[in-house]
Amino acid sequence: MATRARRTSFPEVVIERDTDTEESSDEEEVEDDVAELNDPEEEEELEEEEEVEKEEVKGKEAINDKKGKSPITISLKKVCKVCKRTGHQAGFQGATYIDCPMKPCFLCKMPGHTTVSCPHRAAMEFGVIPASRKRTHNSLDYVFERQMRHRVPSIKPAFVIPDEVNCAVIRYHSRRVTCLEFHPTNNNILLSGDKKGQLGVWDFNKVHEKTVYGNIHSCLLNNMKFSPANDGTIYAASSDGTVSCTDLETGLSTSLMDLNPNGWQGGNTWRMLYGMDLNAEKGLVLVADNFGFVHLVDVRSNSKKGDSILIHKKGTKVVGLHCNPVQPDLLLSCGNDHFARLWDIRRLEAESSLHGLPHTRVVNSAYFSPLSGSKIVTTSIDNRIRVWDSIFGNLDTPSREIVHSHDFNRHLTPFRAEWDPKDPSESLVVVGRYISENYNGAALHPIDFIDISTGQLVAEVMDPNITTISPVNKLHPRDDVLASGSSRSLFIWRPKEKSEIVQEKEDRKIVVCDRKNSKKLGDGSDNDDDSGDDDFLGKKGKNLKSKSKKPNIVIAPCNSKKKKKS
DNA sequence: AGATTATGGTACC
């Protein structure tokens, strides 16, 4: 009897209990918990066999009678960790993640297939909603065509994407990186904020040097912007409820606003600041909080201007603010109420938004295009990047939706698709990817370059040594430099001088850091021949996993023990 | 080496 044979190979664990209460429900729980102790060999033999379970219960009862106590019978049946059912297993097989077939696709959220067979994964542009023909030619469109369209070249030049890049590693932050900002005039300076509220100032040509300001904020530095009037000054908004204005040379900081003047009064009243932008024309700092309000601060008087205004659903986080680069009165906000909203700063009142851009989930970010300001790109945790064309057109629906994996919102900084400020056609966007791909046996999370006009994945950047996810990415305003924040580390990617196409797949270019010279992942035995003459990893990628070896480039985190060493 | 944890959004009642 086949069933019998299986049953005998089916291990059974009986645990005695001191008390006998609620046997049946307890049993089930323990079954799940201990299920993973099962031996791989035995798992294979075990398909779902309800009979087996019944027999076990009988056996348990027999023991029960004998001892007068209620033991727990644990069937070591392998269950899917996602749906708790047997017969399949979700999880990594090597570097490939196998989805639970009982759930909708993890990538596009549609039922009927899994991520592996998702059409959006096979070819990203496949499932893109094409730009609809908008009804046009109202007076505003005329204005748009006259005043702004000329800024956008009619013929889109080819993207300049390097075939291979060098990667410098700056490992400093003691908590995950939350935001990055390039210096507006000094090409080598990058600022980074972290979850602890610390502000790092980096010259990425001298990555051994570090300047870190740890006393500006006490928790998450959510957004920062350089002062348009003075590029030695940076404004930052933090979850500690304050807006800071910091001199980069001295590190001296003033607080422009404090939403928690009475300190901690409990989680229900603590206000946090998320979205922030500056309006140079009006001399304003605009910040938004976790209760749905925007606050305006006059930078000249350093004082709050007017009352706070409810711009999103009351009690929800407003995570992004952006002033239009061409029309500074035009403000874009986005938040956890599933909306991005357009506002006229001159008439900023509750319920008076010019447009509401509906999303199905939380909107992580919303940005105007950097040159003309005529496009909006939003990132939502429904795994879609949306493009909204023409700020004067119909904004009830996006002109394009691009399925892209970035829906992880716990433990990671939220993903935000950001424009390439150098792209004259305003169509290149960079965004980190959550879901991993199997690259030669390593599960890597690339940083994607997406052409939002076609939905195509133009390039994906990764390094075999960087196995963490990079949710924070920023493209340099003038140079071919990409800065990434991944967990506690920063990465600076620059094109390699001598290019050689590593791999081309259809139209997608895979940009790998030092692929040829990189060692396999996992072995910490890095034969460190010290190519430390260069600040960049010209010879080989640094193995972030090896803690024992002194890394070439890496700066030790400045927390606790390692700090002493340096 | 495996458990723990920091955490935020959502679904469901």
Next chain:
DNA sequence: TGGTACCCCTAATC
């Protein structure tokens, strides 16, 4: 409407 259980590819720490 609030309370809370739940959650699929984390990453660092002990």
